[in-house]
Amino acid sequence: MPYAVDFGTVSTIGLESSPVADALAGLRANEARYFKNKYGHVFTVEAASDATPTIDWVHRILEEERGIVISARPLEATEFEVENIRMAYVFYENGLSVNVMYALGDSGKRAVGFKLSDGMEIPEELSSFKFARQKSKLAGTIRGSYFVIKNEH
Numbered sequence: 001m002p003y004a005v006d007f008g009t010v011s012t013i014g015l016e017s018s019p020v021a022d023a024l025a026g027l028r029a030n031e032a033r034y035f036k037n038k039y040g041h042v043f044t045v046e047a048a049s050d051a052t053p054t055i056d057w058v059h060r061i062l063e064e065e066r067g068i069v070i071s072a073r074p075l076e077a078t079e080f081e082v083e084n085i086r087m088a089y090v091f092y093e094n095g096l097s098v099n100v101m102y103a104l105g106d107s108g109k110r111a112v113g114f115k116l117s118d119g120m121e122i123p124e125e126l127s128s129f130k131f132a133r134q135k136s137k138l139a140g141t142i143r144g145s146y147f148v149i150k151n152e153h
Helices: 021-039 052-066
Strands: 044-047 074-082 085-092 096-103 110-116 132-136 140-148
Touching (some): 021 085, 052 074, 052 085, 052 096, 052 110
Antiparallel strands (some): 044 074, 074 085, 085 096, 110 140, 132 140
């Protein structure tokens, strides 16, 4: 069942099995606030079991672009379009959030972003990335990194 993320009242709905559920819920709420404020978009997620095409697309990009296979279990995902950009998010049990920003026009930006919830370790499969820190009222300290997508997906 799709769930509209409320950034006014942070909830761990759908993320309860994560050892960093509160921080991951804050990270998810932080993303919801960003899209609501910037684009007027309501950030709605669904259980991983209902979002297989989105998760498969994200995983295929990770594998084909960088040979990355995320070992953690996906809990939730979302996919939507804003201003001619296809966005996809996958939230993992270990506290990781992976997002794909894929401009639908030929000249747009395309990238994969990684965000680590407060309190989680850097996953082994992402150990080669450098992570910058960002403070968030909703999520505490978020560590993030990204890479540019070079191929068509």
